[in-house]
Amino acid sequence: MSKSSDAPSRAQTAPMGSGRYRFIVFLILVALAVLVGRVIDLHVIDRLFLQGQGDARTLRVETIDAHRGMITGRHGDPLAISTPVISLWANPRELPTDGVQRALLAKSLDMTPNQLNERIEHYADREFVYLRRRMTPTRAQPVLDLKISGVYPQHEYKRYYPSGEVAAQLVGVTNVDDRGQEGVELAFNGFLAGEPGKRRVIKDRKGRLVRDLHLLKEAKPGGNLTLAVDLRLQYMAYRELKAAVDEHDADGGTLVMMDARTGEVLAMTNLPSYNPNNRVDIDANGLRNQAVTDAFEPGSVMKPLALSVALETERFSPQTVIDTAPGYMRLDNYTIRDFRNYKDLSMAGILLHSSNVGMSRVALQLPDDAIWNRYHALGFGQAPGTGFPGETTGSLPTPLGWSDSKRASMSYGYGVSVSAMQLASAYTAIANDGKRLSPSLLKQPTPAEGEQVISPEVANDLLHMLEAIAQPGAGGARAAVPGYRVAGKTGTVRKVTQSGYQQTAYRSLFAGIAPVSDPRIVTVVMVDNPKKGDYYGGLIAAPVFSRVVGKALRLLDVLPDKQEALE
Amino acid sequence: MVLVLMVLVLASALAVITSAHLTRVQYARLQQLERSKDQLQTEWGQLLLEESTWSAPSRIERLASERLDMHVPELNEIRVIRR
Numbered sequence: 001m002s003k004s005s006d007a008p009s010r011a012q013t014a015p016m017g018s019g020r021y022r023f024i025v026f027l028i029l030v031a032l033a034v035l036v037g038r039v040i041d042l043h044v045i046d047r048l049f050l051q052g053q054g055d056a057r058t059l060r061v062e063t064i065d066a067h068r069g070m071i072t073g074r075h076g077d078p079l080a081i082s083t084p085v086i087s088l089w090a091n092p093r094e095l096p097t098d099g100v101q102r103a104l105l106a107k108s109l110d111m112t113p114n115q116l117n118e119r120i121e122h123y124a125d126r127e128f129v130y131l132r133r134r135m136t137p138t139r140a141q142p143v144l145d146l147k148i149s150g151v152y153p154q155h156e157y158k159r160y161y162p163s164g165e166v167a168a169q170l171v172g173v174t175n176v177d178d179r180g181q182e183g184v185e186l187a188f189n190g191f192l193a194g195e196p197g198k199r200r201v202i203k204d205r206k207g208r209l210v211r212d213l214h215l216l217k218e219a220k221p222g223g224n225l226t227l228a229v230d231l232r233l234q235y236m237a238y239r240e241l242k243a244a245v246d247e248h249d250a251d252g253g254t255l256v257m258m259d260a261r262t263g264e265v266l267a268m269t270n271l272p273s274y275n276p277n278n279r280v281d282i283d284a285n286g287l288r289n290q291a292v293t294d295a296f297e298p299g300s301v302m303k304p305l306a307l308s309v310a311l312e313t314e315r316f317s318p319q320t321v322i323d324t325a326p327g328y329m330r331l332d333n334y335t336i337r338d339f340r341n342y343k344d345l346s347m348a349g350i351l352l353h354s355s356n357v358g359m360s361r362v363a364l365q366l367p368d369d370a371i372w373n374r375y376h377a378l379g380f381g382q383a384p385g386t387g388f389p390g391e392t393t394g395s396l397p398t399p400l401g402w403s404d405s406k407r408a409s410m411s412y413g414y415g416v417s418v419s420a421m422q423l424a425s426a427y428t429a430i431a432n433d434g435k436r437l438s439p440s441l442l443k444q445p446t447p448a449e450g451e452q453v454i455s456p457e458v459a460n461d462l463l464h465m466l467e468a469i470a471q472p473g474a475g476g477a478r479a480a481v482p483g484y485r486v487a488g489k490t491g492t493v494r495k496v497t498q499s500g501y502q503q504t505a506y507r508s509l510f511a512g513i514a515p516v517s518d519p520r521i522v523t524v525v526m527v528d529n530p531k532k533g534d535y536y537g538g539l540i541a542a543p544v545f546s547r548v549v550g551k552a553l554r555l556l557d558v559l560p561d562k563q564e565a566l567e
Numbered sequence: 568m569v570l571v572l573m574v575l576v577l578a579s580a581l582a583v584i585t586s587a588h589l590t591r592v593q594y595a596r597l598q599q600l601e602r603s604k605d606q607l608q609t610e611w612g613q614l615l616l617e618e619s620t621w622s623a624p625s626r627i628e629r630l631a632s633e634r635l636d637m638h639v640p641e642l643n644e645i646r647v648i649r650r
Contacts (some may be wrong), residue, residue: 067608076623077619077620078616081612081615081616082612083612083616084605084608084609084612085614137609161618162616162619162620162623209598211594212594232624235624235625238622239625249642335627417625482642483642483645486593554639559646559647560642560645
């Protein structure tokens with residue numbers, strides 16, 4: 001109170017323009033100047049630095065997840081799906097130190113407190129440690145509900161394979177980071193993966209989203225891939241093949257079923273297999289899709305393909321008779337043997353009895369490179385071009401400087417190697433009026449136009465010769481399917497190892513077409529090293545063909561074409 | 568004149584506040600919808616998996632033969648009807 005009463009008296013003693021007034025005004029101006037200077041300093045000179053610092057504390061670029069596309073079978077059944085999972089991570093420095101909280105956390109993570117502590121101690125000087133990866137949302141939520149400081153969720157996707165081991169090698173697997181590692185997952189990774197998007201956001205100190213500033217890049221979810229495979233056929237083929245492999249104590253087996261009109265691969269199964277959902281004990285051998293990646297010597301199943309060359313020439317007709325006596329022949333110091341002495345055989349007879357001698361006699365009357373050219377046109381020695389990783393080309397040695405023995409052995413399927421898929425593709429030429437269809441793992445919107453390799457008449461003749469093989473009493477009798485006419489060729493090959501041909505290890509093969517009246521499917525069955533005594537293709541692989549093809553034709557609603565004959 | 572301008576300024580200031588508020592509300596809604604989209608996507612995936620488990624060919628076959636007493640028709644049980 002006293003001061004305010006003093007003021008007027010001072011004003012009187014200090015008139016306008018006096019030194020004190022000016023001093024005050026000066027001080028105010030200086031203060032103003034300092035303020036303006038500071039404002040300029042902050043807004044103009046330091047602006048970049050300060051803006052940067054501010055942005056660094058609030059602006060964040062967030063990724064927008066793009067989930068991986070689905071892989072389905074031809075009817076839309078899922079073969080691989082991404083489902084969201086939560087990985088829990090922690091910042092060890094923010095974790096509570098008291099034992100009760102830690103024990104609670106450990107319990108909710110299914111760990112003992114000691115395990116958890118060890119883990120945290122190990123990463124104590126870091127700011128990031130995974131507590132548990134890839135938990136289902138329903139299991140991770142209770143942990144998050146504990147609201148323990150320093151525990152954060154990280155949203156990820158996990159790949160799940162509903163069909164499990166049945167289509168494991170075909171579909172393949174992804175790794176922890178959701179990248180394709182095997183099979184179709186790898187082959188079409190770019191298409192399936194999708195591109196994560198980015199957006200700029202403002203976050204507060206606790207990481208809560210305040211504002212979405214703008215989208216830097218839109219998330220592009222991965223595409224969905226429809227394979228040609230029919231899951232019902234795949235399941236059935238896997239089961240039948242597995243039964244046969246177990247029954248004969250074989251090392252493995254392969255089955256490929258192709259649509260004889262489109263070239264689509266309807267079923268492709270291999271043994272041994274693995275469960276892609278649980279990769280703890282994966283056998284490395286089971287990872288390969290052997291139907292595509294492994295080449296083997298095909299043996300007798302190549303005879304109809306080699307014979308197609310002869311039948312197109314003037315010199316041979318289906319009725320041409322070849323003398324195969326005495327059941328063996330010597331060629332360049334090799335001896336070619338038949339099972340027994342069949343004497344005179346027609347073309348059909350050579351196939352029916354699978355005569356190596358007869359086949360060799362035919363082959364040697366053909367131009368040097370004729371059979372090689374045919375094999376090449378049928379796709380052997382070249383990658384089938386399905387895009388499947390590790391696709392084998394097989395081997396088809398060039399014809400230069402061929403000896404008689406090499407030409408002969410090639411005609412009955414030795415000295416070349418092919419994959420089961422190549423073999424199935426070559427057989428589509430017989431089934432499809434001489435037009436070979438390239439195999440396709442993806443469902444085709446339009447039927448493929450095959451490439452004319454064999455003349456339609458010869459293809460038709462061969463189909464009927466092959467039908468005779470599946471008749472009662474013939475070598476492939478066990479391949480017969482009740483109600484349907486089927487055609488096919490058996491094959492039995494000695495396995496090759498580094499030390500040469502094995503005396504006691506065989507591959508048992510059957511390649512066939514059904515139904516004969518209007519071919520729908522081409523199926524190749526290979527059983528690797530059956531060890532229970534029998535090993536002939538007609539005894540091991542043919543019954544698998546019969547069961548698989550019989551069920552497949554029924555599932556595909558194919559009209560029985562032999563019913564009347566049996567009634 | 569000045570009074571009119573002041574009123575206009577005040578009005579536009581209030582409008583800015585309102586629109587900012589509306590933006591926040593809509594943004595919150597957008598986020599919520601995105602979350603529910605994610606959840607629905609998850610659920611769809613899980614339902615798809617469930618469906619494929621229940622409809623696995625082996626299971627259908629087993630149920631058909633055990634519970635419904637069905638069997639694969641023998642050859643002479645099949646009648647082909649031609650039109």
